[in-house]
Amino acid sequence: MFENQAIHTEHKDVIHDVAYDYYGQRMATCSSDQFVKVWDQNDNGVWSVTASWKAHSGSVWRLSWAHPEFGQVLATCSFDRTVSVWEETVGEKGSPTMSPVKRWVRRTNLVDSRTSVTDVKFGPKSQGLVLATCSADGIIRVYEAPDIMNLSQWTLSHEISLKIPLSCLSWNQSMFRLHAPMIAAGSDDSSQSSGGKVFIFEYCENTRRWTKTETINSITDPVHDIAFAPNVGRSYHILAVASKDVQIFNIKPQITSRDPTSNTRMDVQPVAQFGDHYCTVWRVTWNITGTMLASTGDDGCVRMWRMNYLKNWRCAAVLKAENSQSQSRQNSITPSLNLSSLVNATAKYYKRGTISHPSQIRKH
Template identity: 65%
Template sequence: MFEAHSINTEHKDLIHDVAYDFYGLRMATCSSDQFVKVWDQDEHENWNLTATWKAHSGSVWKVTWAHPEFGQVLATCSFDRTAAVWEEIVGESPVPGERGMKHWVRRTNLVDSRTSVTDVKFAPKSLGLLLATCSADGVMRIYEAPDVMNLCQWTLQHEVSCKLPCSCLSWNHSFSRLHHPTLAVGSDDSNTGNGGKVFIYEYSENSRRWSKTETLASVTEAVHDIAFAPNLGRSFHLLAIATNNLRIASLKPLVDSTVQSGHTRFDINMVAQFEDHTSTVWRVCWNITGTILASSGDDGFVRLWKSNYLNNWKSVAVLKGDGTQAQTDSSTPAVPGPSGGVATTSQSSTTRTSEETSSKWQAPVIKGRFQKMTWLGSDPPPPPIEKNKPFKK
């Protein structure tokens, strides 16, 4: 069973990106209305808007949080060809016990790109305070704040040209001392003749630069989103690719001591390819343990994918956006449990009760701008039939 909690963000247009801080207690949303909004969850699990400001002079594409070790820091990127880093300042509490006003100040504006900046991501904290951006002109830039306490000073450390317009990038957060820092960049160039659209870059300590180590040649369609899965004990990395369909690639580092260049070569396999969305897949996102993947497609569905312990992937749930208010369903009522004392016969099965109970829709309870709804989802109901009698043994 799912439980849902809806928040009206009051953005004037569709939301482009939602990002959560490390703990899941703060949320940042950005939209085509050029605003960024920050929400905080309080002790009673209500979300309150604590800041809203016009961040850019164009649509804000992506927003991302830095690791809390660096403080309360956000980065945004926008159509207006800039990326910005923001830090939160808390004002004095007017009344003891209440939090003071929070506002966000722009610490730096990264204006090196000549085209729209399509993605911005912070690097794993072990690399320091590093930020990677990629833009539509195919350039991936990595900035660093040498003094992590001074967010006003950022230097452009590396500028890498990917030759094809870039749409997304993803850091590999799970790397050990044995492997170099890795970054994947995807291109949304629609010309399949231009080769593979996913590039893996690696940083070499010796040469102190980022260089392309692999290109996924099998992915030739436009790539809209990529995401490395958090690696908790696997010997290989998983990369989810949102392209004309959903693909999951496994990258197994080859331990080859004869490789002089210092690069890691990967053994790349497509472990899964799903056409379920039957259309372009736009976004992919892994959960924190890297076990469930959420993919969003043009068919308007969000699908959740999980692999079992034999590494077979399959869809475990589907989310659908629907505007209609569902009417109560006249299917079988819940299987009656034992009344009073302990059941003399084990009547109901031990499956999830939502399988056998009807899909109940409850009217949303509106509390101010928050709506809390509970529903028991089910498949589209079977063709209407006469009322079923309760299951009796």
């Protein structure tokens, strides 16, 4: 049984992204109103806004939480062609009875892109404090913080150039560094002549370079979101893609050469495709163990997908906001409060009428 709570965000324009922190007890939202808001959940499950600030001079497309080992750190990307890294600081108490003053400070502003920055993601904790961005000019940029105690200093360590606009990216979430770092990227280019819209890159420690290892040519429709499932010990990776439907792929590294400088070949196998939304799918996100997937689309529903013991993916639940057509609920969020903590830790819920309608979300 799922129970919903409407959260009125007071954003003044379309909300583009919602992200939970690692523990699922904090939430951040960003909007075309150029603001970012941070929310905290109390012991009764009630969300309240604890910070709100103008983050960019254009629409804020995406945001990403760093692993809590590095502190309370957020990254945001925008139509204004920049990426910002924010850190929550704690000041002194105003009086013995008052709580310490907390505020979010911009630690750096990354200005390498010449076009809209469409996605930003912190890398896995095992890689250190690294950040990947993609932009409408078809370039993936990887940044690294050489000193995690000084977040004002970031190094542009890699640029990966493609000849197609990029809309989204995802790091592989392999624990204990069982596999080489990988990044999957998707394009929302509507040109049918551009071929496959999903690309997989792998980093080679010996050559210190990122190389494209695979293109998923079966996906030719615009891709709006992409997400590697967290990997807690599988010998393969699971990748979810949001396009005109939901698609899931197994990606298994194949060692074909003993040359340490050669790229790993990937065996990419489609394992599920769902058209249950009957419309454009805008977001896909995994729970913290990579066993359940949530997707959202223009139908105003959140659909939960789970793999059974036969390794077949099935729909486990469908969530829809009450009074979804009500104009009075514009610009509010309705996340489920009774989902398991595993889902709650990473799910991003987008619902018609409770978050501004996803069909309005466009990257120009």
